[in-house]
Amino acid sequence: MLVDIRPQKVEPRSASGPTELVEEYFMDVYAACFRILGRPQDAEDATQETFLALFREKEKVAAAASTRAWVLAIARNTAISLLRARRPAAPLAEELAGAAPIREPADRERLHQALAGLSEDERHLVQMRFLEGKSPAEMAVASGRNPGSVAVALCRALQRLRGLYHGGSR
């Protein structure tokens, strides 16, 4: 009888225990929630809700084909639920062009409102650059654009952020 002793391809073990889930996916979950919600405090709430849901459904997480995809799907659903439940804040009037950079001391609440006022795509760029610390080349790969287009889009996103921050409430 022949026995196949060739080395088998081994799938990397995915984290499924509560502690491993937090260790491995904490920042991914927070980033996914922030991208949808915009306000850091809301993103923290959604992150917490996401992990509590994952702790409750640990059997499903363990059985998932891709733990990462499962975790991010739960994060996204949780953030969307929170977004729907949240009372929309009064929109900020936008200063259209030439707004100065945001300097210290910054009005935190106003900055959070301005971040929430960006589109999801704009927030994704800001998040990749300032939260995940990605290089322009990495941002280009992650967003599926060319580096020049990413540069222009990030500049525009920052311009909008400044405009919303300095623009004043309607």
Place this chain on the structure above:
Amino acid sequence: MSHPDLDRLTSWVHGLSDEDLGAHVEGCSSCRETAEGLREEARVVAREIGSPERLAALKAGLLQHAGGRRRSLRGLLWQIPVAAAVLIGLVAVLLSPRGRHRITDGRVALEDGSVVAAPIDLASAKTWQLHAVEPARLRMSDRSTVELAAGSNLSISPGGRRGVQASLSSGRATFSVAPDARLLTVCSPAGRVEAADGKFDLKIVAEESGGTPMKSVLAGAIVTVFAGSISLSNANGTVEARPGQSAVLARAEAPLFLAAPQDKQEELLRRLEELAARVAKLEGEIAQLEQKNKQLKLQLSSNAGPGGAVWTTNPGQAGGVRVIQSGPGGAAGSTIIIEENKVELKTPEKK
């Protein structure tokens, strides 16, 4: 060289373009100042998007919760990063403005009648009586959040195992309890709710009593659990409620579970099925009786039988009655059928 605009400077500061503005910026005080402002902006945005202290505290709390759920037998190597994270979290707690509650959304009236709008911080060392002028959201010093319905009255005060406790005297509030080994206590006039994490809705129910003006009398409180395990108690008993369950807290009785909507639906479906079966059975019986009646009428019309008879009033006219008797009057087994003469009336034609 002319001054680069803000976009070009932004690209240069963030390394997004190959353009070399270094020499110009070095020699131009205005552009140097702007470039410095852009770097400062990058620090401010990075700090606000992902404050290391806040995220470390959150992660530490989650790790603590995760560890509490599963006592792992791993060695010290596993515990060191967790302990470090917890320590960082504790330091962050001490350094951050966690000794405060924060109204993050909406407007509330304070005890002195003044109305404050979000965002505003409230010191956690004193007791606050809050009346929601409109739907409002509050983050308590333990990171638990409360969504207050308009018109609700909530009191938050130092105390309890978490250093903060809440009391809802009227209206409705949804509590999202920040995970912690210590229980958060939320009081209501009819009993109290305790949770280490999870989410629940608390509604104070009042009923109108007679008299002019109508007086509102406390009927109880309804607690609906969305997540986590919640303990409900009053002087008459304690129950543990799980997600999807609702319970009533009343002063005179132990906490009582309400039937879950799913149970109600199943009960309704069962009763509908029973009714449908009964209707089908009755329809069958009616069909049989009609058939039997038809046969009898045919039989009697053609032959009333010995001693039987057929009487007809107003023959050929509407409103008449036909009586058919199958045997001698009063005899056992004889059948009598009384039926209405249905004669179609014709409307006279107009000339």
